[in-house]
Amino acid sequence: MNNNTKISNAIIRRLPRYRRYLNILRKRGVKKVSSNELSELIGYTASQIRQDLNTFGGFGQQGYGYSVDHLYKELNKILGLDREYKTVLVGAGNMGSAITKYTYYYKIGFNIVALFDNNPALVGQKVNDVEILPFEDLEDFVRDNGIDIGIITVNQESAQDVADTLIRGGVKGIWNFAPIDLEIPDHIAIENVHLSESLHTLSFLIRSKELEREEENN
């Protein structure tokens, strides 16, 4: 077993955030940064930051801090961002089109090479020069083109079938926007974006803050 399998979900969530801030510093021309400076910027404690980065080997030097450029590049490697991923998206409706344009706009190394949909009215159309192909071609396309990642933006009723097809074709990971938890074999990576649960978290926080204010006023 390698070390990565023991890394907690909480750290995994923090890593992309570290990377984002290091990228900002890098673009500003900052050369080095201490864990205290990172703490002020990111909001985690300095000791949390040192501990997180030590998990991956520790990139800082006592009395110097971290080299921004070096740490940024190391985080890219750790995050698997030192390469490109061939990606397909299934479900070329509103959300699918928006996600396609988003990944294109941000040029984030996840190249969507084809879209798939079972709606004949959409097949043959293009989103950002990427063609929409019929769903029945999905499995062969994934296999023949060595697709790494499948993005699922279909409804919840179809999502498991889409996932199964992507996996038969040989994808390594799935980015799922359908509001269900997919059944996925252990060797496949899965990341969910559950928008309605995110909204429910927001309403929980709104209610909590209202309750706080009411109690303060009593």
Added chain:
Amino acid sequence: MNNNTKISNAIIRRLPRYRRYLNILRKRGVKKVSSNELSELIGYTASQIRQDLNTFGGFGQQGYGYSVDHLYKELNKILGLDREYKTVLVGAGNMGSAITKYTYYYKIGFNIVALFDNNPALVGQKVNDVEILPFEDLEDFVRDNGIDIGIITVNQESAQDVADTLIRGGVKGIWNFAPIDLEIPDHIAIENVHLSESLHTLSFLIRSKELEREEENN
């Protein structure tokens, strides 16, 4: 201080998931459920589930389990979903339109009553019967219409300005899709959907599973 303020972020993330599964059970006509049955369904341990639900008062009965309908309704109250939220969305581009249609499609109690954009070509158009208004009207509109939530789907350069305007108008919460951490006063609820960080988490998981396989094969 009320109890909600002490609730950990991890529990807050799990609550919408409990609600989602209880809704599935409710729709299937299931009347009661044990923590063990919930555990099999949701994937958390039974003791985790009992502990989480006890945080809010404990809704189960020894030897009986949980009443599905009762627990579902209690979770709705806890999540602040026993009411409707008046919502505006700022940034009526691809992602903004997709989010508007998504909340409309899922009818999840967050009624988007107006869209805003600073692009004159978009102003006056409609998405799902909701009109796109000019950005300069945002603050007054929020104040005059008692808007609860602002959804931000503009680019990262404009997002802080949009958030400041929404807050001056009086929103209680912000659902932010821009890839930055907004500076928000303590009394405002904030929930981020950072899509590129979600993708980076996926690539981390893909890389981790590849490393696992390589080590197993050695």
